Amino acid sequence: LPFPVVLSVLLVKPMFSPRIFSLISCRRTDVLLVSPWLAPIVWEGTFNRDILNAQYRQKNFVVGVATFAVKKYVRFIEGFLGSANKFFLSGHRVNFYLFTDHPEKVPSINLAPEKRLFIIPVQNYSRWQDISMNRMDIISNHIHSHWRYEVDYLYSMDIDVQMFEHIGVEIIDTLVGTISSWQYTKPRDSNSYERHPESRAAIPHGEGDFYYAASFYGGSVSEVYKLTTACFKGVTEDRANGIEAKWHEESHLNKYLLYHKPTRLLSPEYYWDEELIRPRIIRVKRLSSVRKDLQELERLTLLLGGLRELLVPCSSLDSLVSFFFCREAKCVL
Ligand SMILES: CC(=O)N[C@H]1[C@@H](OP(=O)(O)OP(=O)(O)OC[C@H]2O[C@@H](n3ccc(=O)[nH]c3=O)[C@H](O)[C@@H]2O)O[C@H](CO)[C@H](O)[C@@H]1O
Numbered sequence: 001l002p003f004p005v006v007l008s009v010l011l012v013k014p015m016f017s018p019r020i021f022s023l024i025s026c027r028r029t030d031v032l033l034v035s036p037w038l039a040p041i042v043w044e045g046t047f048n049r050d051i052l053n054a055q056y057r058q059k060n061f062v063v064g065v066a067t068f069a070v071k072k073y074v075r076f077i078e079g080f081l082g083s084a085n086k087f088f089l090s091g092h093r094v095n096f097y098l099f100t101d102h103p104e105k106v107p108s109i110n111l112a113p114e115k116r117l118f119i120i121p122v123q124n125y126s127r128w129q130d131i132s133m134n135r136m137d138i139i140s141n142h143i144h145s146h147w148r149y150e151v152d153y154l155y156s157m158d159i160d161v162q163m164f165e166h167i168g169v170e171i172i173d174t175l176v177g178t179i180s181s182w183q184y185t186k187p188r189d190s191n192s193y194e195r196h197p198e199s200r201a202a203i204p205h206g207e208g209d210f211y212y213a214a215s216f217y218g219g220s221v222s223e224v225y226k227l228t229t230a231c232f233k234g235v236t237e238d239r240a241n242g243i244e245a246k247w248h249e250e251s252h253l254n255k256y257l258l259y260h261k262p263t264r265l266l267s268p269e270y271y272w273d274e275e276l277i278r279p280r281i282i283r284v285k286r287l288s289s290v291r292k293d294l295q296e297l298e299r300l301t302l303l304l305g306g307l308r309e310l311l312v313p314c315s316s317l318d319s320l321v322s323f324f325f326c327r328e329a330k331c332v333l
């Protein structure tokens with residue numbers, strides 16, 4: 001071979017080793033990859049899980065997941081734990097902390113050896129908004145009393161979700177927020193922020209960057225402690241003034257994350273709302289909400305089938321069931 005060809009082969013070959021190729025392919029040009037404060041935004045196609053896993057394994061971290069199943073939400077436990085066992089930090093140490101008012105209703109699930117489940121009894125509240133908002137207080141108290149000695153990172157997740165694809169160590173960082181699937185196209189002018197200045201969650205007009213979902217956030221145990229303590233303080237002060245922020249603890253979370261910028265952002269792949277049509281940029285639906293109304297409909301359709309077999313055909317049966325469906329759906333939503 002002529003000398004220039006040999007030289008270029010010698011130079012180019014090492015540059016394009018398979019490892020480098022895999023790095024080059026970790027690129028997306030259709031989405032925002034870095035926030036204006038230089039925090040990475042995690043999308044499918046932007047990272048190499050093998051490299052991340054190898055780095056993470058050396059540290060032997062334990063990750064905690066706090067989730068709540070109060071009242072009717074116990075029905076979501078099986079779907080949540082079953083899918084999280086398979087897809088959440090697969091192969092890594094995870095402690096699931098499940099708060100419930102019905103410990104006896106927790107189904108037995110065979111967890112992977114590196115995963116542990118802790119069932120923690122908790123009281124219920126009559127209003128679903130209070131169940132949801134008080135999560136911040138309960139999490140902050142448990143970090144102080146237990147988790148700061150037990151885990152390195154902590155994530156809070158809704159229970160009415162299911163995982164369909166791996167959620168791995170790419171989610172690990174000091175302070176992590178998930179961009180809401182409802183709001184990822186309209187930052188800043190988002191009308192979801194609490195704008196009324198009387199609320200502690202208020203964000204002035206013209207301010208705001210991303211809109212984050214309260215269904216999935218986390219970070220180092222000390223940062224999550226600061227976050228949950230600050231947010232619950234805001235909730236308590238609002239309550240004392242007879243105020244409830246527009247989206248409850250999510251409004252307080254957004255206020256907090258505006259002034260304490262997340263060090264890593266998860267794209268809406270990490271919490272996709274099933275009510276939305278999935279656009280092309282969401283290449284992978286890793287975790288999505290379980291549609292509560294459909295679940296209810298399914299349950300009542302089964303009930304209707306059962307009743308049909310037991311009873312003689314009754315013309316008013318359909319209207320009876322649809323009456324119950326509407327009532328039940330309201331209780332759940
Ligand atoms: C898109 C949207 O509408 N999002 C709002 C809605 O999310 P969601 O509709 O996702 O709230 P949700 O009903 O899932 O409640 C949040 C979590 O609280 C727990 N839970 C709630 C109720 C209950 O009876 N039992 C129970 O265990 C459970 O872990 C659940 O996943 O409501 C939240 C309430 O803070 C926030 O206001 C969110 O902004």
Ligand SMILES: [Mn+2]
Binds near residue numbers: 158159160215289
């Ligand atoms: Mn939810």
